[in-house]
Amino acid sequence: MSDLLNGRQFVRQSPRGELACLEIRHPLFSASLLLQGAQLIEFTPNQGGEHAGNWLWLSEDAAYQRGTSVRGGIPVCWPWFGNAAMNPAAVQAFIAGAGSAPAHGFARARDWALAEVYEDADEVVLTLSLTDCRHPQWQANLSVEAEFRFTASSLSVVLTTSNDGATPVTFSQALHTYFPTSDITATRVAGFDGARYLETLEGWEAREQHGDILFTGETDRIYFGEDSLSLITPQHSTELSSQGSHSAVVWNPWIEKSKRLSQFADDAxxxxxxxxxxxxxxxxxxxxxxxxxxxxxxxxxx
Incomplete structure (x- = not known):
């Protein structure tokens, strides 16, 4: 990795607790990317007004410990999402002992390697690859890499999975993005009006969304269909566009579950x-x- 960073103007590596972190300090923006889990924890354009500050939420109680995903930013959930035992049968077919498998897969607790660096006056692009895609409970031959592109006005992440084996493989995944708000009760997600969703807190019941998504209690839903969303908080509106995805998970733990979460203040x-x-x-x-x-x-x- 040192060779890839030699002579770079805007990217350096530094420790963050027990973890290695790539620090991007560009005249137009800054960002922080943990090598463990390929987890982006900060993206801050260097402009004032309503756009100032980290576009991602990072817990005040975040712990930078080896083998433990940091609470906040964009954890990478791969090669299965959520509780392995609640995945489709086609995904579970590749997980030995799904009932005991770690939630959200194993990639978020593994060290990734810096594979490519590009920087110029307008952007920085970093590509990380997961060099060890094996796990005792994962019975498939997939590989994965993550590309992060930063500019003064946008952030993009591309997670590319390849089947290096000889037979078809089914997997699930997510870019588990945390967003900040000054008031969750004045926050809404627009773009899913009329969409089908699964209410995981009520027996995974299929329902239809009416209007914008509001937060009035614990929320854990899987929505289907849209690829362009508006995330509206009292401070600003963030536009989220996606490709290669026909599902999105909307989540907030609310009062009681917050008390049980690690790296998470009771009122966070x-x-x-x-x-x-x-x-x-x-x-x-x-x-x-x-x-x-x-x-x-x-x-x-x-």
Whole structure:
């Protein structure tokens, strides 16, 4: 990795607790990317007004410990999303002992390697690859890399999975993005009006969304259909566009669950929400031998 960073103007590596972090300090923006989990924890354009500050929520109680995903930013959930035992049968077929498998897969607790660096006066692009895609409970031969592109006005992440085996593989995944807000009760997600969703808190019941998504209690839903959303908080509106995804998870733990979460203050639910760009539930991806799939998100602000 040192060779890739030699002579770079805007990218350096530094420790963040027990973890290695790539620090991007560009005249137009700054960002922080943990090598563990390929987890972006900060993106801050260097402009004032309503656009100032980290576009991602990061817990005040975040712990930078080896083998533990940091609470906030964009954790990478791969090669299965959520509780392995609640995944479609086609995904569970590749997980030995789904009932005991770690939630959200194993990629978020593994070290990734810096594979490529590009920087110029307008942008920085970093590509990370997961060099060890094996796990005792994962019975498939997939590989994965993540590309992060930063500019003065946008952030994009592309997660590309390839089937290096000889038979088809089905997997699920998500870019588990945490967003900040000053008031969760004055926050809404627009773009899913009329969309089908699964209410996971009520027996995974299929329902239809009417109007914008509001936060009035614990929220954990899988939505299907839209690829362009507006995330509206008292401070600003963030536009989220995705490709390679027909599902999104909207999440907030609310009062009681917040008390049980690690790296999470009891009142932190008031200041955050998640909209996760995903291939979840019946949006899981099947790759034939030799095929690749890219899941991507782009964030801009208006």
């Amino acid at each position: 639910y008031q200041r955050m929400f998640c909209v996760e760009t995903a291939n979840a539930a019946d949006d899981a991806v099947t790759l034939a031998a030799g095929e690749s799939h890219s899941l991507s998100l782009q964030l801009t602000r208006t």
